[in-house]
Amino acid sequence: MAKAEQEKTERQAWMGLLAKSSPARLAALMDKASDVPDFTWLRVPEAGGVMVRGRMGGTGAPFNLGEMTVTRCALRLESGEVGHAYVQGRDKAHAQRAALVDAMMQTDRASDLRASVLDPLEAEREAQIATRAAKAAATKVDFFTMVRGED
Amino acid sequence: MYVAVKGGERAIDNAHEWLAEERRGDPAVPELSVTQIREQMKLAVNRVMAEGSLYDPDLAALAIKQSRGDLIEAIFLIRAYRTTLPRIGHSEPVDTGAMICDRRVSATFKDAPGGQVLGPTFDYTHRLLDFKLAAEGETPRAQEVDAERKETPRITEFLNRDGLIQEETPSDETPPDMTRAPMEYPANRALRLQALTRGDEGFVLGMAYSTQRGYGRNHPFVGELRIGKVPVEMEIAELGFSVEIGEIDLTECETVNQFAGSKTEPPQFTRGYGLVFGQTERKAISMALVDRSLRWEELGEDNVGAPAQDEEFVLSHSDNIQATGFLEHIKLPHYVDFQSELELVRRMRAEAQASYKEAAE
CATH class of the missing domain: 1.20.5 (Single alpha-helices involved in coiled-coils or other helix-helix interfaces)
Structure with a gap:
């Protein structure tokens, strides 16, 4: 049970990383990685909208905020593993690549793929977040309240 | 009553060709690319996404190019496109408390835990035209300092600890969706927030301003304003668990309003809430003020007849696409x-x- 839970968490992590990755970057990394296996479509790539929800006051009851574009697809490798993708935007080739990575991560090529695709994506993402955080930190402000004059 | 006319096909075709030529402008000037608009007209892109009610910066940039910078026309294009998209589902409510903030300020607590971070703001600029921008510029670089990742807890949580502010009760109730069912009045708060977040910025700003000037007294503090990225998570039925399907920029504003209490509520602070796609600060603050104003009944306040207390008036006039459609049709034959x-x-x-x-x- 614990193993299944851990596998689920790992899969959630890579699927999330792929969903947020830049299509050009994923394409470049996969080109460099080893050859892509044959597959059959279970669901051809389809772009659609997902209604994003927020919460009143940030923590209260949900409300509908607006939609975002998402592309999804599902495929099966010749060896039987099923890959799913739900990625931000309308890029069908990007969804296909994400689903291929998801499927291949369930094969014995997982550690290769992690090193050649997922780790670089993750590292670049962390670096981008750190750079923005460093810029934000440079704009951190200390306000002083002045004593009001009485006359 | 509108009676259709026929004819004019050639004139219409020629008008649209001329429109395309005018859109391009002087061919001696390099053409704008969609990516340039996306990167350098970002706040326009954000407005089109917010009021078009579709988060997709590339599409919003394309719409701005096509509409020659007429943002309401661009919003119209996005709304029309949106209706062609199959609805894949809905996300889990985003957790704005976990936002990675570019900006986060509080007008109520100067020593806000997690700090006050100005971010890329127009505040404190002198609003003087910068003629350096008219010349070929070099690429500016922002300062960076080492940042430790700190939690940025909500300011309203501190007030809530002492029971000084009205509580937001969490729930998992399915909210109504105005894109799926016609508006009905009285609307509940969830429906009002959906209408306000996609409402016209100018209209929502005007309504908010009217409350500050005394039409329904409502003088709030910005308890917290935060701008940054949040992941969007969705339950995937075929997998049986939820995954992050992307990440969006949001602006969130929580106002804190003085409230003397009513027949049903003790004296405490109350809240207004604004949450909008992109970096859209003016809109988010306006939304929070109008949200608070429309809550008069639930909080047991008096209806003083102010426009911003009338939800049917506010919500049925806040949509700039509906308004434009009705207004502009009178110029047709x-x-x-x-x-x-x-x-x-x-x-x-x-x-x-x-x-x-x-x-x-």
Whole structure:
């Protein structure tokens, strides 16, 4: 049970990383990685909208905020593993690549793929977040309240 | 009543060709790319996404290019496109408490835990035209300092600890969706927030401003304003668990309003809430003020007849696409309508003139 839970968490992590990755970057990394296996479509790539929800006051009851574009697809490798993708935007080739990575991560090529695709994506993402955080930190402000004059 | 007309195909085609040429402008000037608009007209892109109610910066940038910078026209294009998209599902409510903030300020607590971070703001600029931007510029670089990732807890949580602010009760109730069912009044708060977040920035700003000036007294503090990225998570039925399907920029504003108490509520602070796609600070603050104003009934306040207390007035006039559609249709051919009015006026004049004549004789 614990193993299944851990596998689920790992899969959630890579699927999330792929969903947020830049299509050009994923394409470049996969080109460099080893050859892509044959597959059959279970669901051809389809772009659609997902209604994003927020919460009143940030923590209260949900409300509908607006939609975002998402592309999804599902495929099966010749060896039987099923890959799913739900990625931000309308890029069908990007969804296909994400689903291929998801499927291949369930094969014995997982550690290769992690090193050649997922780790670089993750590292670049962390670096981008750190750079923005460093810029934000440079704009951190200390306000002083002045004593009001009485006359 | 509008009666259709026929004809004019060639003139219409030629008008659209000329539009395309005018859109391009002087061909000696390099053409704008969609990516340039996306990167350098970001706040326009954000507004189009917020009011178009579709988060997709590339599409919003394309719409701005196509509409020649007419943002309401661009919003119209996005709304029309949105209706062609199959609805894949809905996300889990985003957790704005876990936002990676570019900006986060509080007007109520100067020592806000997690700090006050100005971010890339127009605040404290002198609003003087910068002629350096008209020249070929170099690429500016922002300062960076080492940042430790710190939690940025909500400011309203501190007030809530002492029971000084009205509580937001969490729930998992399915909210109504105005894109799926026609608006009904009275609307609940969830529906109001959906309408306000996609409402016209100018209209929502005007409504918010009216409350500050005394039409429904509502003088809030910005308890917290934060701008940054949040992941969007969705339950995937075929997998049986939820995954992050992307990441969006949001602006969130929580206002804190003084409240003397009512028949049903003790004296405490109350809240207004604004949450908008992109970096859209003016809109988010406006939304929070109007949200608070529309809550008069639930909080047991008096309806003083202020426009911003009238939800039907606010919500049915906040949508700039509906408003534009109705307003601009009056410029289209109304020849049959007008012909009948013309005849009516002529007849009435003839009758009136005949009776003057009779009276004079």
